[in-house]
Amino acid sequence: MFDWLDDAAARRADAGLVRTLTPRTTESERLDLAGNDYLGLARDKRVAGAAAAAALKWGAGATGSRLVTGSTEVHAELEYELARFCGAQAALVFSSGFTANLGAVTALTGRDAAIVTDAYIHASLIEGCRLSRADVAAVAHTSPDAVEHALATRRKQRALVVTDSVFSVDGDLAPLRELSAVCRRHSSALLVDDAHGLGVLGEGGRGAVHAAGLAGEPDVITTVTLSKSLGAQGGAVLGPRRVIKHLVDTARSFIFDTALAPASAAAALAALRALRDEPELAERVRGRASELSARLADAGFAVSVPEGAVVSVRAPGPNEAAAWAADCAERGVRVGCFRPPSVPDGVSRLRLTARADLSDSDVDRAVAVVTETAPPDARR
Known part of the structure; x- marks a missing residue:
């Protein structure tokens, strides 16, 4: 009855579209730029x-x-x-x-x-x-x-x-x-x-x-x-x-x-x-997003200009995007990975979400890790 699922899973694997569930722990030392806690209030x-x-x-x-x-x-x-x-x-x-x-x-x-x-x-x-x-x-x-x-x-x-x-x-x-x-x-x-x-x-x-x-x-x-x-x-x-x-x-x-x-x-x-x-929280998260975008653009990546807290960095393809995100996580920075069918234009991306509570050193660390783990053909 469900043999067709194996064929569907194989096609997703060939296309680089396999998703995995990765539980996080409360003790994680990774810098989280993948979640949507824009104002840093989830653990307030x-x-x-x-x-x-x-x-x-x-x-x-x-x-x-x-x-x-x-x-x-x-x-x-x-x-x-x-x-x-x-x-x-x-x-x-x-x-x-x-x-x-x-x-x-x-x-x-x-x-x-x-x-x-x-x-x-x-x-x-x-x-x-x-x-x-x-x-x-x-x-x-x-x-x-x-x-x-x-x-x-x-x-x-x-x-x-x-x-x-x-x-x-x-x-x-x-x-x-x-x-x-x-x-x-x-x-x-x-x-x-x-x-x-x-x-x-x-x-x-x-x-x-x-x-x-x-x-x-x-x-x-x-x-x-x-x-x-x-x-x-x-x-x-x-x-x-x-x-x-x-x-x-x-x-x-x-x-x-x-x-x-x-x-x-x-x-x-x-x-x-x-x-x-604390109405200044909104301005703070927008500022951090703009800083991330500008610095990654200066490093040669195709980066969105954020209107809000979301910054996307284009990847060469779905497999490269998944590997890039995994490498970032290995280096202690968790970023989002958007691949088809989640992206309507079919272009795979890393997605970084800024937070109001990011420090200057957090931004430095994020830019360094994304840059150092980038695939060879990730830059414009």
Whole structure:
């Protein structure tokens, strides 16, 4: 019955696309530039302490879906403060950023709607589009003109434009103001996945939607994850109250999923308050990303110019990228390795994620290790 899996595994191995699970330990001395803890809050005592206290108070899990027993005072407080911080009318917390995107896309579209997406949107948004049963058009990356053409020629009256704010592969930024203007010309709504913008962009880290002046607009919906800048786990949708109410009534990944654990909700709330109290964290992580990018470019690599915390370094191919990342880890620096099908343009990369708590010596070490372990043909 499953003999075909062996053939599929062999093809992946030939293409250099085998993935492995490598458990990390708490004692690791490696410099972590692979995770998404942009503000360095995942191990912050305020954040971890809030999680521990909530676990003792509420228990290890949420015990049920949000509509049964899974909604606690912590969830409600997090939703209120997250919406207020980001400038939205209301927010709804999901168990992950993936389920938040699934719920928002599927509940706000359907057979009688059209979806226009950037070609490089996150996999969770792609899955939402596939499940939506809507007419879906994926258009050229960061092209408002392509979006306008798709909206003007759509066959369905209702339409939703879907994009990331900061794209996870190269860290480039979507033209949100221009996209919003296009949507309004064609009576369409805009959904922005701000997973990589929250905590990094905008005033005090309020996100890319806030920075674009679109926070609180009646035709804009934002999704975020709590697992990156906030160092916790979970996701949320922010937008007009009537949109949030609609999701409570109709989003299947909200209704039929066990709620986010209270400990994770409390950790995210503590991290949000830390960001509110230390708005300089956002500027600090952007500065470290720019420094990493500039120094690696000076060393001769093809490097992205980061809008947020993500810096990508192009590799000659998938096998070379995997070996390069492994060599970096051997030298004590953990970096991300992006290969097809994770990269929409088919180009393999190392991905370095900056953190607000990186020191000057950390940056020196990272640049030295990436440079010294590079394949011979990795430079431009």
